[in-house]
Amino acid sequence: NDHQWIAPGPNDLRGPCPGLNTLANHGFLPRDGRNLNMSVILDAGFNGYHMQPDGLALAVKAATFTTDDPLTFTLDDIKLHGTIEHDASLSRNDFALGDNVHFNETIFTTLADSNPGVDYYNTTSAGQVQQKRLADAEIANPNITNTVKEFTIRSRESAFYLSVMGNPLTGVAPKKFVQIFFREERLPIAEGWRRSDTPINGSTLGPLSDAIAEQSHWTTSGGCPWIRAGPE
Ligand code: HEM
Ligand code: MG
Incomplete structure (x- = not known):
């Protein structure tokens, strides 16, 4: 059908976004x-993941900063370091260390190996992964850039x-x-995944982000939070 991987x-x-790459695949x-x-993006997030606009709109607004084109952006544009893209990602290397775009199995090992002994991840393991x-x-x-801005984005991505x-x-x-989502950028339908019956929105994401943030025992590395407003 139209939505085959x-x-x-x-x-x-x-x-650099496994969520959007998967929707494109x-x-x-x-x-x-x-x-x-x-x-x-709002249509795709709803149809693919049952995500509602309030969980996505701010990220889309920020993404418009990543290109000089005022009307559209690409999945490649959003890699612009300092707009949304940040250091200490779950599955990509830091910009200063080389490749902040492509999936990196070595980086992903921390998440993959988290929550040993059980077959699920949760907000506690996600917080521990962010800390590590x-x-x-x-x-x-x-x-490294590690202010409250990057901390907030990272906790939201883990909730995602x-x-x-x-x-x-x-x-x-x-x-x-989760592993198929990151490694293959594929919806694991054949493995039994289904789109959530529960809509995903600010009311569901907020408590998860907060719990993850709490478990990550975060402290800043200094610096002032700012958003890069264009490629130049
Ligand atoms: C990163 C999921 C929507 C832009 C991430 C990460 C996840 C994620 C899990 C962290 C990757 C990592 O740390 O290695 C999702 C899901 C979405 C979604 C499930 C639902 C549709 C969006 C939207 C935008 C966006 C709407 C902007 C238009 C980004 C960018 C990154 C990212 C630029 C790279 C941040 C970084 O790790 O440095 N996303 N995302 N995402 N996402 Fe999304
Ligand atoms: Mg990054």
């Missing part, structure tokens, strides 16, 4: 990763993967689903 071809753009977003805007990724990035990248791959009310997500 198809790997991106040589002219298709992808970027299934044709909820344009498969070429271009001509994205607010309505295109930050500690490792602080060592690897002496110029638990919600779209698991139960958005409890924040419990099967490991197998």
Whole structure:
């Protein structure tokens, strides 16, 4: 059908967001990763993940800063370091260390191996993963940017993967689903995943982000939060 997983071809753009890459690989977003805007993303998030506009709109507004094109952006544009893209990601390296765009299995090991002994991730494990990724990035990248802005985005992204791959009310997500989502940028339908019956919105994401943030025992590395408003 129209929403089969198809790997991106040589002219298709992808970027640092596993959530949007997956939507493009299934044709909820344009498969070429271009001509994205607010309505295109809100429709795709709803159809693919049952995500409602209030959980996505701020990220889309920020994404418009990543290009000089006032009307559209691409999945590649949003890699612009300092707009949304940040250090200490779960599955990509820091910008200063090379490749902040492509999935990196070594970086992803921290998340993959978290919550040992059970077959699910939850807000506690997600917080522990953020703490470990930050500690490792602080060592690897002496110029790391780690203010309350990046902390807030990172906690929200962890709530995203638990919600779209698991139960958005409890924040419990099967490991197998989360791993396929990151590694293959694929909806694990064949493995038993289904789109959440519960809509995912600010009211469900907020408590999960808060619990994750709490469990990450975060402290700043100094600096002033700011948002990069353009490529120049
Ligand atoms: C990163 C999920 C929507 C832009 C991430 C990450 C996750 C995620 C789990 C963290 C990746 C990592 O740390 O390695 C989702 C889901 C979405 C969604 C499930 C639902 C549709 C969006 C939207 C935008 C966006 C609407 C902007 C238009 C980004 C960017 C990153 C990112 C730029 C890279 C941040 C970084 O790790 O440095 N997303 N996202 N995402 N997302 Fe999304
Ligand atoms: Mg990053």
